[in-house]
Every structure is written in C-alpha cells, then in structure tokens.
Amino acid sequence: MKHYIGIDLGGTNIAAGIVSEAGSIISACSDRTDAAKQFEQLVSDISDTAYKALSISGLTISDVTAVGMGTPSCIDPKTGLLVNANNLNWRNVPLVSELQKHFPVPVFVQNDAACAALGEALTGAAAGYENAVMITLGTGVGSGIIMHRRIYNGCDSMGAEVGHTKLVHNGRPCTCGQMGCFEAYASATALIAQAREAAQKEPSSLMNGMCGGELMKMNAKIPFDAAKQGDNTALEVVGQYIDYLASGLSSVITLFRPQAVIIGGGISAEGEYLLGPLRKKLYRCTFAAEQIGIPDIIAAKLGNDAGIVGAAMQCVA
C-alpha cells in the first residue's frame, strides 16, 4: 500500500499526517507556526513536524510515495513558487524547491482551502460526488473547487478564489484591498462585525449579555445562539448573513454547477439551522433553479483533518 505525507500549513499551526492511499490518516502531529522565523527555518520546522508524524506511524521515508502540502496563499505549481502568503509574510519564495531539500520524494503544493475541499470530496462530506465546491467560512472565505475528483484552481492555477468574487459592486472594503468581495460579507469576521454593530445599536439584544457586555468578545456563535432564542436583532443579523452567503454562492453555482456545495469553517457547526435557510434562499436566488435545481448543500465533516487528507491526496494523480 502507498503512503503519503500530508501537511496543512496555517498561520497558527503546522499539522502533518501520514495518509494511506485510501485517504485515511494513520498518524498525525502538530506544532506551532512561528511566522517570525525566516523562510528556510520555517520550512525546516515543517519538515520536523512531518518526520515526527512519520515516526509515530512506525514508517520511514522510504515507505512514502510523495509529500503534499496546503498553504494559505497563491502558488504557481508550474514554478513551485509561492507568490504571496499574507499570514506568513512570504512573497515569491521557492517553496517546493526548499521543501524538496528535506524530502527525497516528489513534493506537491496547493492552496490550503483547495486541499480541504479535496479531502472532503474524496473521503468526507462529499465522498461519492465527482464535482463539488467547498467554502470555508472563517477569518476569510476560503474556497476549493473539485472537478472530476481533482482540484481545479483556474487555468493558470491562481484562480478559484471564490472569496474574492464581487458580491456588492463598490461595496465594503475587503482585506485584499478590493471592494465588495464575497469574503467581506460572508466570512465569520464579517458576521462578527455585523453582530457587534447590531448589538451596540440595540442594547436589549441578548447578544450583549452573551458577550458579557464586552462587544470585543463577540464571536460567530453568539448571533446564532441569540437567534435560536428568538432575539430579533440576532435573527436579523443571521438572516442578512445567510442572504449574502446565498447570493455569493449562487454565482459560483451558476458558473460551475457542482453536484454539491460543502460548507466548512466554524460556522458550519450550526448545521441545519444554517443550511436549511441557505438552501431555501439559494433556490430562490439562483439562476434557473426552478428548471435545473440547486446542488446538495452539506456541512463539512472532517474538520481540520480535511486539510491533511487533501494535501496528501493531491499527490495521487
């Protein structure tokens, strides 16, 4: 049986796992990402974490067919160059060739959200689907597009950035420097900002008590919790959020027509309370939904494992 190393590099943690060719994690290990370190040093840390996971599994590097990594960034797979990773302060670094110094097997690198999508599509929420789109609702809006059970990321591999499609012409500023991006309306960050603003305007909202009167303690769970208790302000915040989410997703569906849309990130823990209204709104706001329907809308299942599994599975041709 073949084995792969899957590495999920985040701004906070390096997670690595040994993954079977069927997509099961055999062993895993995680370390802190020290973003202050030099590029070469951080790659060395990544390698250490991967070899620790390997050692836990009882295998050696000669049992490994390839190494796959996901990173939160733009990567050019033709050159192995990482163009830009904001969280890591990396710009135009030769990521693949640096990793290759540590591993005597082929190394593949992809966007982390694309890896998570591949993991969910092959062994998680969308196992059995040929074509799926995954949206991760977190600090930003990550996205991965799976076509024929492989990652699709645009003709030059720099695309498929769903979070940076326009949702509102000349709308809210986005962290990317543009205006009106889907991410500026559908990320957990955007939900928290809206909840804060609404709670401040409406002192009687349960959301105020739920963050102990300190609006800086607002999180993405609070508006949902308050809405479930019938708090009108929270109901409005959550309703508006799902509206935006549906509107942005409708564009992706209209272009790609995947069989499934997987919702990941912390907010996906709301399950049917989020997905039920989202399906209804998507059905209403998506082009030709009456004639041709909408994809299955499902919650991610693998959590953080998706990134490791997908990173490894990108190596499987």
Next chain:
Amino acid sequence: MKHYIGIDLGGTNIAAGIVSEAGSIISACSDRTDAAKQFEQLVSDISDTAYKALSISGLTISDVTAVGMGTPSCIDPKTGLLVNANNLNWRNVPLVSELQKHFPVPVFVQNDAACAALGEALTGAAAGYENAVMITLGTGVGSGIIMHRRIYNGCDSMGAEVGHTKLVHNGRPCTCGQMGCFEAYASATALIAQAREAAQKEPSSLMNGMCGGELMKMNAKIPFDAAKQGDNTALEVVGQYIDYLASGLSSVITLFRPQAVIIGGGISAEGEYLLGPLRKKLYRCTFAAEQIGIPDIIAAKLGNDAGIVGAAMQCVA
C-alpha cells in the same frame, strides 16, 4: 479532409455553414427563424438551411463527419434535451433526437454563446490561447468559457452562465427573474436604458439630438459617440457602464484565470475606446492583479461567423 455542418440558431435567424476541420467556412446560408412554428417544423427549417449550405459547397451529406448546433438556451448534452429557450418558446424538447431524424451523422448541440467563444478561441481573436472567456454584450450577456481549447459549461453542462452571476446584491431586476445579475448592468440593453435615463434628465446632452429627440431610438452606439465628443452626461454613462463591466468580469477572472477575455457583441465595435479603460479598471478592481496580472482583453474578430465555426468545431473531439 473532414467537413462539418455548423448551425447557429438565433431568435431571428438560422445560419448554417459548411466548415473545414481547420475551422474555415466553405459555404454558408441563412434563413429567418419562424419562432411561431411548431418545434418539429422549425427543426425541419433548420435542416433545410443546412442542406442549402451543403449544396452551395458542392459537397453531399456523405462528405460530412458531424453536425454541430448552437442555440440560445440551456441544454443537457447527456440527454440531448433542450431545457429552456425563451426566444423560441421551447421547453424540454428532445432537440438532438429531432435533429438526428434529418442527419445520418452524429449531431452535437451547445449553448450559442459557448459556440461563439469556441469559434473565436480556435480561429478568431483568441487563436493560439489555450484558455479564454468570451462575453457577448447584446440584448443579454452571453458567455462562453474555453478550457484547453474546448467548451467548459459547468459540471452538469448547464453552467458557465456569466451573465447571471450576481454583480449587485439585491440589485436591478434581470430578465431571468433574479435580481442584480451581471447581465442587468453590462448588456447593451442595460447601457441603452441608462443612456435614455441620463439623456432625459439632462436635455443639453448630445445624446438627445443623436436620437432625434426620440429616446426610444437610443442605441448602444449613441452614448459612446456622444462621449467621444466630450458630452459629460454620456461620459458618465459610459464610465459607469465600463465600471460595471469590469467589476463583473473581475469575478470571472478571479475564478477561472483565463489567458484572454474576448469581448463580443455590437458594443465591441468600440474597440480600444472600450477596451483601454476596461483594462485599466480591471487592473484596479481584480483580486491580486498587481501580483499576477490580468488576462489579455481583446475584441471578438469573427462577428456572426464565430457561432457557425464554433458550432461546427464542437464536433471535433
């Protein structure tokens, strides 16, 4: 040498041509589309037009390898069923099997804008590009996405409808029944409506004279003509139009990262007067344009021939 029949079915005209395997039109013929006719009768008219083109070429059906058709509609290529064509009042008609009664060779059917894109990508404005997106600015906004020199139209072949991605959340009503679609802002129809409204508000605008004082005579060329003469109202209308066009296209670029975006339809005759500002705006409003650039933005070249050539070339595997 192989030959194909390419048919471009529009709401107004049926155009058919005999196309060489290199993508040259050998002969062509066109007839009026009588949308009042029954489905079977109209398919019979289509066949007549195709056989007339064949007769002009001096070839016979035994010289033809396959027939390809483009129609303005949603088509399911797996079943050969045309789901919906508003202009023709067709819904759920077995288009391929009806066409197949007239042609003893394989018949293929695609969306017409996708065919036009394929024609331009193989032998027109984007010849030499592997991956391109074409946008046709007309009554609506047609679109075709070419990946690896083939039509891409979504995982279930019902997608790639760029005109119906959302540009303005809860924005202007679109003919499709949804709100805020790209088409409602970037079609020639939308430009004409904006020009009319602006000319009415500003009686001194040159646009009023250019349509002989009858705003119903406004067309998409008038605001451009008046803008070229320095008319401020027209400059504003055209500037706003190009803003919307750039904003909508930026999403398509962010997802697909094609090498070229081809602009077709009557408005593309404005050439650099449209494309110059469009490039500048795209560079400013597209995610990561500074790091990874924007695609080449070029005008369509083949005019109406693109539909015939692309319809035929879809038959070439």
